[in-house]
Amino acid sequence: MSSMKDTIRSIAIELFFRKGYFATSISDIAKGSGIQKASIYYHYKSKEELLFSILKSTMDDLTRYLKENLSGLEDIEAKIRAAVHGHVRFHLERQKENFIANSELRGLSRDHYRIIVERRDEYEEIFQDLIRQGKEQGVFGNVDVKILSYAILTLCTAGASWFNPGGRLTVDEIADIYENFIVDGLKQGGQCLYPPEAAHVMR
Structure with missing residues (x-):
């Protein structure tokens, strides 16, 4: 079973590919990952670090x-x-x-x-x-x-x-x-x- 960090990464890849990096928000990634926006920062310091x-x-x-x-x-x-x-x-x-x-x-x-x-x-x-x-x-x-x-x-x-x-x-x-x-x-x-x-x- 993948970790939440892997899930966030997978969702980010899908969104960056489909919408583009700049058009994708941390909220979009959090929603797709099924977690709160603040929880993203536990795994990645920023959207740029995720990219x-x-x-x-x-x-x-x-x-x-x-x-x-x-x-x-x-x-x-x-x-x-x-x-x-x-x-x-x-x-x-x-x-x-x-x-x-x-x-x-x-x-x-x-x-x-x-x-x-x-x-x-x-x-x-x-x-x-x-x-x-x-x-x-x-x-x-x-x-x-x-x-x-x-x-x-x-x-x-x-x-x-x-x-x-x-x-x-x-x-x-x-x-x-x-x-x-x-x-x-x-x-x-x-x-x-x-x-x-x-x-x-x-x-």
Whole structure:
């Protein structure tokens, strides 16, 4: 059975996803959790701290998931495939948290914003290192490592904004589309890395 802190977090995720962080009040979260407004502050000091908790745990879980997917792999193409597939899968399976993470950063305090951005930078560096290895080994074309890492992550993250769980393709089928599209693009020097039409076929 989940704790009240977990219940509050779950309700907050649902409300932030549906209404937006700024349009959601502590009273809304308390009502959804079945407790008094004052009881929220026993678990979280503020609404902003609750948002930070959601964003931090999501980012930490994403990084852990990436490292697990890369564990034991040696071939660079296998690594980038696993990284891309896992990134897409994580963002679709935890759609609400990831949508919030990419749309509500402005709700964080300066210190909390810095912490999340630092974690994002560390995550991006893993992708950049993979692309750099592929470039140096001649597996990928002569690409701009940093720019391509941003393009790939932006492309793969966008699924959280349009994914329909009841759509005709499974999470893994969508991840396969992204995986093949991106690897083919990297091999061609990044020339064809433009957003696929997955958003339209899934609606």
